[in-house]
Amino acid sequence: MKDRVQYAFRKTVPVMAGYVFLGIAFGISLSEAGYGYQWALLMSVLVYAGSMQFAMIPMMTAGVSPLTMAVTTLFVNGRHLFYGISFVESFRKLRGRLYMIFSLTDETYSVLCGCRSEDPEETRRDCWLLISGLDHLYWIAGSVLGGILGEALPIDFTGIDFSMTALFVVILIEQILSDRTRNLRVGIVGLLVATVSLLILSAEHFLLPALIVTVGIVALYAGVPEGGKEDSDA
Amino acid sequence: MPDTIGSLILVLTAAVMTFLLRAIPFIVFSGGRQMPPRLRRVVGFLPAAIMGVLVIYCLKGDIISTQAMISSKETAGIGGVLATVAALLVVVGVHLKKRNTLLSIAAGTIVYMVLLRVLM
Numbered sequence: 001m002k003d004r005v006q007y008a009f010r011k012t013v014p015v016m017a018g019y020v021f022l023g024i025a026f027g028i029s030l031s032e033a034g035y036g037y038q039w040a041l042l043m044s045v046l047v048y049a050g051s052m053q054f055a056m057i058p059m060m061t062a063g064v065s066p067l068t069m070a071v072t073t074l075f076v077n078g079r080h081l082f083y084g085i086s087f088v089e090s091f092r093k094l095r096g097r098l099y100m101i102f103s104l105t106d107e108t109y110s111v112l113c114g115c116r117s118e119d120p121e122e123t124r125r126d127c128w129l130l131i132s133g134l135d136h137l138y139w140i141a142g143s144v145l146g147g148i149l150g151e152a153l154p155i156d157f158t159g160i161d162f163s164m165t166a167l168f169v170v171i172l173i174e175q176i177l178s179d180r181t182r183n184l185r186v187g188i189v190g191l192l193v194a195t196v197s198l199l200i201l202s203a204e205h206f207l208l209p210a211l212i213v214t215v216g217i218v219a220l221y222a223g224v225p226e227g228g229k230e231d232s233d234a
Numbered sequence: 235m236p237d238t239i240g241s242l243i244l245v246l247t248a249a250v251m252t253f254l255l256r257a258i259p260f261i262v263f264s265g266g267r268q269m270p271p272r273l274r275r276v277v278g279f280l281p282a283a284i285m286g287v288l289v290i291y292c293l294k295g296d297i298i299s300t301q302a303m304i305s306s307k308e309t310a311g312i313g314g315v316l317a318t319v320a321a322l323l324v325v326v327g328v329h330l331k332k333r334n335t336l337l338s339i340a341a342g343t344i345v346y347m348v349l350l351r352v353l354m
Contacts, residue, residue, distance in 0.1 A: 073251035084259030159347035165292035190286020
């Protein structure tokens with residue numbers, strides 16, 4: 001058990017930095033909109049989606065319709081549709097499966113992908129629930145802390161959110177190293193499609209189209225047979 | 235304090251929608267229904283591709299300000315962009331050399347935070 005906690009903690013430390021910092025920023029913004037730390041707690045426990053929770057603040061203050069909220073959630077969080085696909089098989093026999101599905105955020109997805117690329121047999125799969133729970137806990141702790149401290153925090157942490165970027169870059173490198181030709185190609189597809197989408201569309205709206213186009217290209221690429229490697233399990 | 239019940243309904247709406255989006259793949263492919271081989275291959279490629287998209291998502295601010303600098307021929311935001319480029323090089327370099335995730339992230343983040351304060 002102690003070994004499992006250690007493993008899970010080590011895997012989630014990069015997320016901790018990002019989640020606590022962003023959580024504090026979220027809690028502060030929420031309290032400025034007139035919602036106390038109880039709301040930060042409620043939203044971080046139930047919604048648990050970083051960028052969406054930020055987007056929700058002005059919508060709640062404005063009192064938009066539930067339909068508007070539902071559609072906005074679909075667009076902001078639509079990328080989560082693709083995350084589960086990678087874990088349908090792996091989660092099948094796991095304890096706490098429902099919670100793991102609920103808590104599959106960008107960061108937890110990335111960490112689990114990282115765990116799997118360095119442990120393809122998934123021998124440490126029993127630690128995944130703990131990893132998911134720890135990430136959720138960091139996010140809750142950060143946002144409640146932000147709600148409580150409000151503007152009282154005098155320290156300047158600007159730039160610590162780069163740890164998220166670094167985490168994504170490191171995981172991309174690991175995936176490329178695990179399968180040099182193919183993962184390098186699809187990784188570059190993702191980078192290029194996203195950059196082009198960003199330049200054509202706006203910073204607020206490019207993510208979902210970029211993901212749809214990327215998945216489409218990857219689907220076409222995966223359909224191309226490669227000499228003798230037809231049933232390879234990437 | 236804005237309308238409590240109204241806000242509560244909005245929070246629950248976002249919560250249910252988010253959970254549904256995360257659960258749909260598990261509903262569609264549950265009950266012993268196996269994934270077709272082609273879809274399985276697509277799924278194998280997805281993480282690297284999506285990670286590429288997410289990296290750009292993280293860098294969107296820097297990419298937009300680079301685009302603005304090029305089109306306006308002004309260099310106002312160049313400090314932040316340089317800090318990002320340098321920190322990215324540190325992350326890639328340290329990671330290729332040591333293959334230690336935490337070390338790569340810490341090195342990149344510290345370089346970024348320091349350069350941000352020096353260059354801006």
